[in-house]
Amino acid sequence: MTVIDLVSYEDALASFDPVMGLEVHVELGTATKMFCGCSTALGAEPNSQTCPVCLGLPGALPVVNATGVESAVRIGLALHCEIARWCRFARKNYFYPDMPKNFQTSQYDEPIAFNGHLDVQLEDGEVFRVEIERAHMEEDTGKSTHVGGATGRIHGASHSLLDYNRAGIPLIEIVTKPIVGAGERAPEVARAYVAELRELIRSLGVSEARMEMGQMRCDVNLSLRPHGREKFGTRSETKNVNSLRSVERAVRFEIQRHAGVLSSGGTIVQETRHFHEEDGSTTSGRVKEEAEDYRYFPEPDLVPVAPDPAWVEELRASLPEPPRVRRNRLREEWGLTAHEMQSVLNAGALDPIVATIGAGADQAAARKWWLGELARRANEQGVDLIALPITPVQVARVAELVAEGTLNDKLARQVIEGVLAGEGEPDEVVAGRGLAIVSDDGALGTAVDEAIAANPAIADKVRGGKVAAAGALVGAVMKATRGQADAARARELILERLGVQG
């Protein structure tokens, strides 16, 4: 193992400007593959979702998935790209066992979308524009599983298994132009860009873009150049980084590693590198091929794609509000500070809150339940908020029961617990667990009378004018009713019984 000399982040930035290039692959959520009718559903038996086309058998002819093209155009439009009037697929030739055709059907010099940009908002509110070089269509490869080794990598494995269910699933690759001028904020810009792109993809409904499931993955290109120099340095490409935090760490690590090599008079090798979650480091992969090594040529088995300009304009007109614009609008409508909005976003609570408000809850209540009790439970279980088995409609109902006085917060938390435990709708949990607040004067009156009888000294104090002492009697009522009494009504009844004005 090579020893890597890292330079401190501050020292690296004192001498060099980082230049980044981010390549993001997104798996589209189409029902079928890009060039055949095979299902894209996850979790099927290995090699059960294959056919002669995606297995590359001789004589099989591919046909383009129209929904895949539509998704690509919509992504291009949302990224403010120009859309090609006419473009072709290309064969990218290389051998790899998980690619049965011995070439990947991709696009080369004729991408479907090009010359766009995405504005990303940094934590302090500053907006940084990332220029987009291109977005092109291609297909995913199969999946290799290396068996017998300790690390799951091919080294040390006794044999490898191949599953071609993923081979041919549509991908969009989105490539930025060189990102310059980010300086010390390069890691933050990289993270913010991938986060914004993920939001954009989700808002378009073309993919769930779940990085932990490999539906979205980022290759991080990085090079350094001394301050004041125009020419870019040699870049490294860290492949398949699959979380926002890892993107940020990979950029940071590579800045420090490049600076270490360059400062000691060494040269950077153009290569691909692997990122390691455990310690945030990268290690050498293979020496990077140049484009000419792939012998790209236009795919002869597919007709060119020529989107009708009128259709493209229709798609443009139907684009949803961009996520950044939507976030800023909601922040204003809800009257939140930037910090409060950031908490909502960090918790992944924006869409659940919007949906809960849509189901009738007020904003403050929706935010309180999703950021409080539900975030706590999601955190305990180590899952995303949206993975909790409770719907915005159910949360809105809980909030409504609190607003109308049927539940207090403590009881509402028990209702949420019941819903999460599969006990049914909020009203069923209230009935099943007997959780509604006791506010009818009959049942409450009995509890009040008992509390007064059991605490004569306190009752005398209240009668003598120490109204504050009534709190202890309210406490006794709450205890006797296991927290289900309407505390305000109990206090009124106590003061009434003791002949005192509240």
Ligand SMILES: [Zn+2]
């Ligand atoms: Zn197929």
